[in-house]
Amino acid sequence: MLVLASASPRRKALLDLIVKEFFVLPVDIDETPNINEQAEAYVVRMALEKARASIAKYSHQAGDHSSDAVFIASDTSVVIDGDVLGKPTSFEDAHTMLRRLSGRSHQVITSLCVSNLNQDHVLTECVTTEVLFREISDIEIRQYWQTTEPVDKAGAYAIQGLGGVFVRHLSGSYSAVVGLPLYETAQLLAQFGVHSLEEMSYE
Numbered sequence: 001m002l003v004l005a006s007a008s009p010r011r012k013a014l015l016d017l018i019v020k021e022f023f024v025l026p027v028d029i030d031e032t033p034n035i036n037e038q039a040e041a042y043v044v045r046m047a048l049e050k051a052r053a054s055i056a057k058y059s060h061q062a063g064d065h066s067s068d069a070v071f072i073a074s075d076t077s078v079v080i081d082g083d084v085l086g087k088p089t090s091f092e093d094a095h096t097m098l099r100r101l102s103g104r105s106h107q108v109i110t111s112l113c114v115s116n117l118n119q120d121h122v123l124t125e126c127v128t129t130e131v132l133f134r135e136i137s138d139i140e141i142r143q144y145w146q147t148t149e150p151v152d153k154a155g156a157y158a159i160q161g162l163g164g165v166f167v168r169h170l171s172g173s174y175s176a177v178v179g180l181p182l183y184e185t186a187q188l189l190a191q192f193g194v195h196s197l198e199e200m201s202y203e
């Protein structure tokens with residue numbers, strides 16, 4: 001039994017591509033960064049906390065404290081000059097983010113946490129992708145905001161949507177930017193006996 005600790009439709013769609021059966025158990029955690037917390041440490045902590053919260057919720061709901069359930073959680077943040085950009089809370093917020101990203105390179109950091117139910121087997125991973133944006137005008141930012149696409153996306157854009165027109169170059173993992181790195185996810189899950197293909201080889 002695999003449990004995806006996420007409310008993100010993108011993560012569900014990506015996991016659907018590589019795993020036959022799982023169910024979704026979204027959790028709500030406090031996403032406030034700690035003082036002086038580095039971006040990578042923050043993103044990994046978020047995935048860990050989502051996984052832990054889903055384990056607690058699952059144990060409570062299912063009354064199950066001993067099964068072979070496996071939990072997977074992830075977090076995506078956009079990072080520029082070491083600053084973490086989360087989801088925009090207003091047009092002004094999105095405008096500030098996209099102005100900062102315009103014509104420059106930034107990092108998208110996506111973390112993964114996979115754990116068993118009693119948490120004696122917990123693995124985490126962090127995938128960093130470098131994304132170069134073309135210049136974006138203020139008019140484009142306004143029009144883009146009006147599509148509503150930026151609303152629930154880290155950094156106020158979606159590479160898999162209209163936001164793809166801003167992306168001049170990418171180095172890393174496209175699926176990680178969308179929300180779940182397929183290669184690393186398959187690798188971690190295989191270590192918990194969850195396989196994407198009958199016979200998988202990792203080198």
Ligand SMILES: Cc1cn([C@H]2C[C@H](O)[C@@H](COP(=O)(O)OP(=O)(O)OP(=O)(O)O)O2)c(=O)[nH]c1=O
Nearest residue numbers: 006007008075076153154157158159177178179
């Ligand atoms: C940069 C970028 C982010 N995103 C999305 C991925 C994530 O869903 C979201 C970042 O927010 P997250 O907090 O990582 O995830 P979430 O709140 O959507 O879902 P949950 O915590 O329940 O798993 O931004 C895109 O869809 N496309 C992109 O190009």
